[in-house]
Amino acid sequence: xxxxxxxxxxxxxxxxxxxxxxxxxxxxxxxxxxxxxxxxxxxxxxxxxxxxxxxxxxxxxxxxxxxxxxxxxxxxxxxxxxxxxxxxxxxxxxxxxxxxxxxxxxxxxxxxxxxxxxxxxxxxxxxxxxxxxxxxxxxxxxxxxxxxxxxxxxxxxxxxxxxxxxxxxxxxxxxxxxxxxxxxxxxxxxxxxxxxx
Amino acid sequence: xxxxxxxxxxxxxxxxxxxxxxxxxxxxxxxxxxxxxxxxxxxxxxxxxxxxxxxxxxxx
Numbered sequence: 001x002x003x004x005x006x007x008x009x010x011x012x013x014x015x016x017x018x019x020x021x022x023x024x025x026x027x028x029x030x031x032x033x034x035x036x037x038x039x040x041x042x043x044x045x046x047x048x049x050x051x052x053x054x055x056x057x058x059x060x061x062x063x064x065x066x067x068x069x070x071x072x073x074x075x076x077x078x079x080x081x082x083x084x085x086x087x088x089x090x091x092x093x094x095x096x097x098x099x100x101x102x103x104x105x106x107x108x109x110x111x112x113x114x115x116x117x118x119x120x121x122x123x124x125x126x127x128x129x130x131x132x133x134x135x136x137x138x139x140x141x142x143x144x145x146x147x148x149x150x151x152x153x154x155x156x157x158x159x160x161x162x163x164x165x166x167x168x169x170x171x172x173x174x175x176x177x178x179x180x181x182x183x184x185x186x187x188x189x190x191x192x193x194x195x196x197x
Numbered sequence: 198x199x200x201x202x203x204x205x206x207x208x209x210x211x212x213x214x215x216x217x218x219x220x221x222x223x224x225x226x227x228x229x230x231x232x233x234x235x236x237x238x239x240x241x242x243x244x245x246x247x248x249x250x251x252x253x254x255x256x257x
Binding site: 101102104105108109110111114115116117118121124125130131134150152153154156158159170173174177178181184185 | 215239
């Protein structure tokens with residue numbers, strides 16, 4: 001068997017460095033630790049088995065994350081559905097979210113603060129540091145919010161699919177997503193766009 | 198949530214902008230949002246922030 005090429009070793013090392021983040025993404029969506037690790041393993045193996053497929057792509061990280069995404073979606077769809085959460089808890093959470101959202105507005109319905117200007121997204125996305133900050137902001141979200149948010153925005157499940165998989169109502173999903181977006185917006189304003197607290 | 202017929206507040210529009218990312222709003226709500234954004238800097242900026250946020254996660 002031929003010795004691994006330096007490219008192969010290099011990719012292995014890079015993948016190992018990515019593993020913790022990949023595991024975090026998987027753990028967020030797949031509550032079962034073993035299944036999360038399996039999904040990550042499968043994704044890493046998929047890349048290592050076909051290094052030719054990766055060659056020339058802009059980012060190994062983007063590539064393996066893309067593969068992981070499909071592994072996670074498959075795992076979610078093939079798993080048994082979650083039980084509905086305790087209604088009282090869900091309603092209390094929803095009420096708390098509503099209050100937090102309300103605090104951003106004046107009694108007459110105007111915003112308290114003028115939202116900041118985020119500028120040209122293409123220029124923003126050229127900066128890898130932006131994505132690192134964004135990742136930290138997602139990590140700061142409450143667990144269930146992060147899960148629903150990433151299910152929607154990263155795995156691209158539609159509302160109905162999220163409701164089905166997590167046994168929650170669409171109204172609940174929408175308010176959770178709205179609140180998550182507001183939190184992320186606030187986090188980015190503070191940590192990237194330099195808005196004073 | 199009931200809101201004023203022809204002139205939604207920024208609070209209402211912010212929520213609708215977010216919801217429009219997750220479901221197709223009725224035509225009338227889409228019209229209301231568009232008209233409101235036309236004259237409202239705050240909601241226009243918010244709408245842009247949300248568009249950027251969405252694109253950021255679909256970068257692959």
